[in-house]
Amino acid sequence: MNDLLPIILSIAAALVVLGGLVPVLLKARKSAAKYPGTRDANDLATPTIAGGGTLVEDAPAAAPERAAPAGVDVLEPATADVEDDAAGLETIAVETPAPVEGRLTRLRARLLKSNTIFGKGLLALLASDKIDENVWDEIEETLLLADLGTEPTLQLVDALRERVKVLGTRSPEDVKAMLREELIKLVDPTMDRTLHVERHAGRPAVVLVVGVNGVGKTTTVGKLARVLVAEDKDVLLGAADTFRAAAAEQLATWGQRVGVPTVKSDIDGADPASVAYEAVKAGIEQEVDVVMVDTAGRLQNKTGLMDELGKVKRVIEKLAEVDEVLLVLDATTGQNGLNQARVFAEVVNITGIVLTKLDGTAKGGIVVAIQKALDVPVKLIGLGEGPDDLAPFDAEGFVDALLN
Structure with a gap:
């Protein structure tokens, strides 16, 4: 029994030591759970120890070599030829507009x-x-x-x-x-229906196209570009309608069809006056004959939008004179078109009327009514949806068509 006493005392001392270690280990594991950033044996990073035994930084362990799976050919990287961004895109063929006469x-x-x-x-x-x-x-x-x-x-x-x-x-x-x-x-055949689209003073003629929403301004600008190209004019378009989705792209497509460039902004809602200014500036630099500026549709009773239209005209005039301000009206709106025309005439000096959709109404008398009300001539009429269905207005020809 006396021989067993030293052994029993040794076991008891060991249990005391172990009893103190268990709480310490548990506390360490809880700390690791509380601070998940603490590294453990599963971490791939190996501590680097400085000469004095101080932990300096964690350096990532060397990555194991990767081997290709069996049956897979490993190819050396080859130099690839990058194609031009425009490659594969659909190109629009340049068309020849119909003659204007007739x-x-x-x-x-x-x-x-x-x-x-x-x-x-x-x-x-x-x-x-x-x-x-x-x-x-x-x-x-x-x-x-x-x-x-x-x-x-x-x-x-x-x-x-x-x-x-x-x-x-x-x-x-x-x-x-x-x-x-x-x-x-x-x-009234005595009214001057001439489109002023000739270069003067070493600068291009500038045509500003205005009107309310939905009358077909952008389409009219595109069709008028065809009229001018058919008369051998060098034309540039300005997409100052920066609010309607895809208006600039629509105008550019019209231009591409007859080989006419378009100045537009890639930013939605850009300042229309800035776009108009850049278009006229480009027209002067490129020595074109005519710059046509398409503007956003606006209701005639919206004062802020009408003021903005006046700003567009004033900004253009810092570079060149505005030779034509064409108001596009929908013939099917009848007398309501007169109210629109009067308000636009107060904001910008209208020089001519473009009457669209005249083929879709039994109210051809609107030609006379608008001219009488504004003392402004109808210069162009739209008689269909075709690209060349825009014709210079002729008083005798129009009356003969009515009475034919």
Whole structure:
């Protein structure tokens, strides 16, 4: 028993030591869990010890060599030829626009709806066996429905009354000739419908295109570019409509079709005046004949947007004179187009009207009404969706188309 006593005491001492170590180990494991950044045996980094035994930094252990799996060929990297960014992209073929002369004649059939009122309606009434007050009332109503406007309607009816009284006869040929003469007077062939698109003072002519939303300004600019290219003009387009999605791309596509460059911004919502300025600057540097600037559509009752349009014009004029301000109007809006035109005329000096969608309305009289209200000539008319369905306006040709 006495021999076992030293052994029992040794075991007891060892248990005391172990009892103290267990809490320490547990505490260390808890610390490792609390601070997960603490390294353990599974960490791939091996501590580097300085000469004095102080831990300096953790250096990553050497990465094991990688071997290719069996059955896989390891190829040395080869130099690849990088293709041009434009390679493979669809290119737009340059088209030859239709000749400008004779467009209105070719498009005469598109005026059939207007022809229904002016040609058939008025001619039938005027050729009646008896023209009394009821007939004159019908003629007046017909002209008003054709959007001729109150003052031009009364002027035409008074002239027709006098001529019918003097003429005495109402054969279809005589009536048609009489009506043609009076309508031509109303449309006024004496108005200057020339597009001012000639270089002057060593600078290009500048054309600013304005209008409300949805009237087809960008399309009109594209079609007008075709008209000018057909007349051998060197043209540059400015995409100052920076608010409508894809407006700049749409305009650039129109330009590409006839080989005309477009100045545009890659930033959505960029300052339209800045884009217009850069377009005119580029036109001067490249010595083009005409710079056409497309602007964003704006409601005529939005003061801020209208002021912005005035700013665009003023900024352009720091570089060059604005030779044409073309207001694009939708013929199908009728008399509402007059309200739009008046407001735009107050902000920018309108020099000409472009009347679109004239083939889609029976209200061809809007041509006369707008000219009378603004004393501004209709210079171009749109008679279809084709790329060359934009024609210079001619008073006699237009009336002949109505009465054909």
